[in-house]
Amino acid sequence: MTSAFEHVEVDAEHSKALVCIDKKIYSKAAILRACYWFSGDLWSDLKEKDECFALTVGLLVTSPTLSHPTVKKIDEWLPQIFNTLSDSQLRVEIQAETASIRELIIAKAFAESGILEDSPPGTFADPVESTNLVKIATTTSK
Amino acid sequence: MSRPFAPQSAFVGPSDYQLLPFRFHRLDQQTEILVNECGEFLFVPEGTARKIIQKEFRANSELYPTLKAKHFIYDESSSPLLDVLAAKYRTKFSFIYGSTKLHIFVVTLRCDHSCQYCQVSRQTLNQGQFDMSRDVATSAVDMMLQCPSKHITLEFQGGEPLLAFDTIKYIVSIAKDGAVRLGKELDIVITSNLAFLTDDILNYCKVHEIKLSTSLDGPEFIHNSNRPRPGGDSYKVTTEGINRARRALGNGRVAALMTTTQLSLQHPIEIIDEYVRQSFHTIFLRPISPYGFALRSKHKTGYETDAFFEFYKAGLDHILELNRRGYNLVEIYTQIILRKILTPEGTGYVDLQSPTGAGLNVLAYNYDGSVYATDEARMLAEMKDYTFKLGSVLTNSRADIFTSPAFVALLQQGCNQSLPGCSDCAFQSYCGADPVYHHATQGDMTGHRPTSGFCRRNMKVMEHLFSLLRSGDSFIQDVFWGWVTDRNLAEMRASIPQ
Numbered sequence: 001m002t003s004a005f006e007h008v009e010v011d012a013e014h015s016k017a018l019v020c021i022d023k024k025i026y027s028k029a030a031i032l033r034a035c036y037w038f039s040g041d042l043w044s045d046l047k048e049k050d051e052c053f054a055l056t057v058g059l060l061v062t063s064p065t066l067s068h069p070t071v072k073k074i075d076e077w078l079p080q081i082f083n084t085l086s087d088s089q090l091r092v093e094i095q096a097e098t099a100s101i102r103e104l105i106i107a108k109a110f111a112e113s114g115i116l117e118d119s120p121p122g123t124f125a126d127p128v129e130s131t132n133l134v135k136i137a138t139t140t141s142k
Numbered sequence: 143m144s145r146p147f148a149p150q151s152a153f154v155g156p157s158d159y160q161l162l163p164f165r166f167h168r169l170d171q172q173t174e175i176l177v178n179e180c181g182e183f184l185f186v187p188e189g190t191a192r193k194i195i196q197k198e199f200r201a202n203s204e205l206y207p208t209l210k211a212k213h214f215i216y217d218e219s220s221s222p223l224l225d226v227l228a229a230k231y232r233t234k235f236s237f238i239y240g241s242t243k244l245h246i247f248v249v250t251l252r253c254d255h256s257c258q259y260c261q262v263s264r265q266t267l268n269q270g271q272f273d274m275s276r277d278v279a280t281s282a283v284d285m286m287l288q289c290p291s292k293h294i295t296l297e298f299q300g301g302e303p304l305l306a307f308d309t310i311k312y313i314v315s316i317a318k319d320g321a322v323r324l325g326k327e328l329d330i331v332i333t334s335n336l337a338f339l340t341d342d343i344l345n346y347c348k349v350h351e352i353k354l355s356t357s358l359d360g361p362e363f364i365h366n367s368n369r370p371r372p373g374g375d376s377y378k379v380t381t382e383g384i385n386r387a388r389r390a391l392g393n394g395r396v397a398a399l400m401t402t403t404q405l406s407l408q409h410p411i412e413i414i415d416e417y418v419r420q421s422f423h424t425i426f427l428r429p430i431s432p433y434g435f436a437l438r439s440k441h442k443t444g445y446e447t448d449a450f451f452e453f454y455k456a457g458l459d460h461i462l463e464l465n466r467r468g469y470n471l472v473e474i475y476t477q478i479i480l481r482k483i484l485t486p487e488g489t490g491y492v493d494l495q496s497p498t499g500a501g502l503n504v505l506a507y508n509y510d511g512s513v514y515a516t517d518e519a520r521m522l523a524e525m526k527d528y529t530f531k532l533g534s535v536l537t538n539s540r541a542d543i544f545t546s547p548a549f550v551a552l553l554q555q556g557c558n559q560s561l562p563g564c565s566d567c568a569f570q571s572y573c574g575a576d577p578v579y580h581h582a583t584q585g586d587m588t589g590h591r592p593t594s595g596f597c598r599r600n601m602k603v604m605e606h607l608f609s610l611l612r613s614g615d616s617f618i619q620d621v622f623w624g625w626v627t628d629r630n631l632a633e634m635r636a637s638i639p640q
Contacts, residue, residue, distance in 0.1 A: 036562055040592040090195050091165070091566040098163040101224070105163070105179060108228035109235070 014073035016058035023052055030089040037084055159217040166191035167568035169608055178213045180230035181571035185612055237488040240291040246506040246517050248299050249274045250306035254337055255371045273306045274509040279313050281535035282507040287320045288540045295329040304338040314350055331355055336383025344390040354387050356380055358398040360413035368403050398422055402430050407449050410457035426474035427457045432583050447595045451602045465621050470630045477625040482572040484626050494574040498556025501549050511536040513543055515552055518578050529581060552577050555587035563591030569604045
């Protein structure tokens with residue numbers, strides 16, 4: 001059965017959906033991170049194909065129980081899944097671009113602990129103080 | 143002579159920029175929050191994060207200079223200012239420095255109360271074998287004073303610690319001597335239900351500058367229901383004790399904490415009004431901790447996180463209204479989170495620390511000499527779960543404690559910077575990891591954030607606080623800044639330039 005979304009097939013019980021995800025747009029890391037946030041309600045299975053990732057998602061609980069008095073159809077989860085997927089991809093892109101600078105910030109922040117073999121570039125001290133941009137005049141009472 | 147301006151293109155500025163590490167969160171349909179690596183935040187219209195990341199911003203856009211100034215991007219006309227960022231990052235983690243500051247001494251398990259949420263395996267009043275011995279006390283004080291921290295808080299807990307007051311006196315005596323010898327500052331707190339408070343005890347507390355902390359769960363019908371004791375008069379005993387202690391020690395040396403139960407959830411206003419009636423100016427709307435007997439009696443106290451959030455939200459609204467009417471009342475959980483959001487500093491609140499505050503910022507010494515990473519870890523041990531037992535003051539050194547497999551496991555799974563779900567969460571720098579909670583509730587120190595009560599609760603509370611900050615209500619802003627800077631509303635407003 002097709003869905004309102006392109007590249008999505010939903011089963012007759014509306015408990016499972018197969019989503020084809022464009023590999024040029026989304027990374028495996030982004031898909032897995034998005035799936036993690038739904039893992040309390042949905043199971044997921046990811047397979048890599050030539051052109052796309054084939055993601056199957058299904059309801060963990062398919063009929064109402066005392067702890068889950070209402071059960072949403074898988075179709076109702078899809079918009080939230082797609083939004084989360086987009087956010088995850090953006091987060092992966094931030095991390096890809098900033099990983100090295102983040103490591104450098106943390107290394108510099110804790111350089112005092114001596115965990116680094118080589119000192120990171122720059123100064124450990126407050127850069128404003130170290131460049132003498134600000135000097136606090138002290139007076140000694142006699 | 144005319145001097146022509148440079149062409150317009152010269153003023154456009156650089157068009158390429160680089161990203162600095164940041165995280166984002168959708169607050170509502172219109173607003174996103176951007177948070178940089180040091181916890182500085184920015185409200186922006188929905189879709190802004192995507193535009194920044196996909197390099198759609200131009201130097202002449204209104205937001206561009208702010209994004210640079212707040213360390214979300216940099217370009218050829220600026221530098222990443224790594225030293226500044228590193229200094230800010232280090233400040234945010236200043237709680238790591240100085241080692242363990244809070245040392246909890248469980249001097250006895252005996253107690254006269256039988257609270258449904260009681261977090262220890264309480265013992266009856268005549269069970270003297272559950273008191274801390276002099277040998278254990280001496281070794282525990284020795285271990286406490288070996289911590290490099292210059293400022294140490296020694297907190298007595300139980301059971302009911304006043305039932306072992308001779309042990310308290312012994313510990314205070316040797317701890318004070320040691321602190322003077324080693325040049326450390328020592329704060330002492332007794333956490334007590336006040337049922338055994340005598341004039342002699344009050345006089346001793348006054349002489350030794352000891353603070354008292356007690357439990358007040360709300361008005362009489364809630365307090366007595368939550369905290370049964372023979373005679374059913376816990377409320378009367380506690381409130382009389384508070385008044386006597388205030389007269390002897392001063393208001394500032396007597397504090398109260400409340401614990402939330404199913405019954406409490408229905409009565410946030412009544413609980414807060416009781417604190418006002420008792421002239422308190424702080425209240426901590428605490429969720430029940432999932433430890434000790436509380437875990438066993440889940441059918442009584444196992445309310446959903448969402449129900450707690452509604453309780454918290456209604457409570458905070460009422461507290462803000464009380465402040466609006468002129469009564470200064472601070473909600474402590476909100477204050478802690480706001481300090482993390484609005485100031486460069488971290489806080490010493492163990493539950494919201496990463497790396498975890500368990501062990502690093504608190505140690506609990508049980509009556510038998512066992513050392514636990516937190517008081518909650520000790521409560522688990524009372525249920526025969528010794529996962530977080532770090533050693534014993536009788537047989538282990540401080541080095542043994544901090545290299546124990548239990549402590550190493552705590553650290554490995556106690557950094558939200560590397561935990562699934564937390565690593566790219568916008569609220570990471572305001573939140574914690576709490577491996578003890580996740581072990582207790584999910585059987586796994588790492589925890590599963592999509593089903594974690596800790597994650598859900600903190601996410602909802604932080605979203606709510608950001609919504610209030612975003613609301614533009616200048617009164618709320620003033621109250622919040624007052625809480626963050628320990629000033630009342632009048633002082634806060636007087637400090638704002640006209």
